[in-house]
Amino acid sequence: MYQSNMNDVLKANTLTCEKKESIIKTARQLFYTYGYDEIETAIFEPYDLYSSVDGMILQDDMVKVIGPSGKVLVLRPDVTIPVARLVTKHVGHNEKIKRYFYIMDVFRQAANRVLAHKQIGVELFGDDSTESDTEVLALAYELLANLPVTHFTIEVGHAGFVQQILEETNLPYSERQLLKQYIQSKNKTDLQTFLIEHQVSQPLQRVILQIVDLYGPPGHVIERARTLSLNKEMNQAIDHLERMHQLLDLYGMTENIVFNLGLINHMDYYSDVIFQGFIARVGEPVLMGGRYDTLTEKIGIMIPAVGFGCDIQLLIDGLKKEQHTINRQEDIVIYYTPTRIREAYQLMRQLRHRSKRVLINHKEINVTHSARAIYLQEQHITVFNGREKRVYPNIDSFLTQYQL
Numbered sequence: 001m002y003q004s005n006m007n008d009v010l011k012a013n014t015l016t017c018e019k020k021e022s023i024i025k026t027a028r029q030l031f032y033t034y035g036y037d038e039i040e041t042a043i044f045e046p047y048d049l050y051s052s053v054d055g056m057i058l059q060d061d062m063v064k065v066i067g068p069s070g071k072v073l074v075l076r077p078d079v080t081i082p083v084a085r086l087v088t089k090h091v092g093h094n095e096k097i098k099r100y101f102y103i104m105d106v107f108r109q110a111a112n113r114v115l116a117h118k119q120i121g122v123e124l125f126g127d128d129s130t131e132s133d134t135e136v137l138a139l140a141y142e143l144l145a146n147l148p149v150t151h152f153t154i155e156v157g158h159a160g161f162v163q164q165i166l167e168e169t170n171l172p173y174s175e176r177q178l179l180k181q182y183i184q185s186k187n188k189t190d191l192q193t194f195l196i197e198h199q200v201s202q203p204l205q206r207v208i209l210q211i212v213d214l215y216g217p218p219g220h221v222i223e224r225a226r227t228l229s230l231n232k233e234m235n236q237a238i239d240h241l242e243r244m245h246q247l248l249d250l251y252g253m254t255e256n257i258v259f260n261l262g263l264i265n266h267m268d269y270y271s272d273v274i275f276q277g278f279i280a281r282v283g284e285p286v287l288m289g290g291r292y293d294t295l296t297e298k299i300g301i302m303i304p305a306v307g308f309g310c311d312i313q314l315l316i317d318g319l320k321k322e323q324h325t326i327n328r329q330e331d332i333v334i335y336y337t338p339t340r341i342r343e344a345y346q347l348m349r350q351l352r353h354r355s356k357r358v359l360i361n362h363k364e365i366n367v368t369h370s371a372r373a374i375y376l377q378e379q380h381i382t383v384f385n386g387r388e389k390r391v392y393p394n395i396d397s398f399l400t401q402y403q404l
């Protein structure tokens, strides 16, 4: 019993690794076709990078360590910030667009546990156009579409739209953060109590309560949002989203898109469009992203930037059950009588060079244990494939005649 449980644990572990690899392979291939290059940053980073800028990552969430010179370091708590820092340090204002992707671990701590999440993501620097926003959103869309998940949705919102409303309330920063949480959770009762308690004006209360319902098919949401818009900036945000939707149509990617103007990302650095990706069977966003033009200014020089990050473990959790058998080859097991040991090793090397999974069995000759086996006997070789059995005079004839 214990033995079989152990086996299940080991099998599940291997399977997770295979799924991770397969997701990474899909992502790499996709990012390549969009013209993105891979980038990597250090695991240990100066604590100051994160503590010096307001509203980035909560100090308590970061995993801190003391470096050799006594300096406080953190384990990379986010990827966007260090990638943006690297890029802003090495490019000028007027350089051409830079496109990067990454596969990196992110470390956070919560409830006295250190959590490491592998993230795949992209960042596009040096272009503030709607076309760039749409390119990154399309990439996120195609990534989810290329994975074996039953269903996915991408919710698109606008940080600037929500920000404008928050500013209209004139509440202090900490209260605005709270208000954001209420909008995000879409709990109208709590939201209303909060607005009344904080003496937000009646007309503004009405707008905020309706924002929560600005969710659904893009055309419909845009139409309703226009009736709620309070100023020029909010109108521009709506125009921007409308144009993105038109461009997404050119990509052929509108089907799984939902607009959600009450959408709020957990990172505070977004300035314009934001989005979150959801897949069936996973109760939280697997992907988050958006435009963060003001962040680059805080940590280097002002370069417009947009990107997204995707949590690989969450993706794995949502992969279809039938995906459990990832295209894995059956092992080929080579058996040999002692006099043919040299040829057995030679054959093993030849097959591995042809990318076959090959094991060599030195212990016992029991071909019935393997679905695919090659037995090097004194006078000939016998090849077993399931129920099929064929005999060849030598290795060369086998290699030329047999379709492996």
Ligand SMILES: N[C@@H](Cc1c[nH]c[nH+]1)C(=O)O
Residues within 6 Å of the ligand: 078, 079, 080, 081, 121, 122, 123, 267, 288, 289, 290, 292, 306, 307, 308, 309
């Ligand atoms: N770094 C963000 C995702 C992101 C990448 N680029 C822009 N946003 C996160 O962890 O949620």
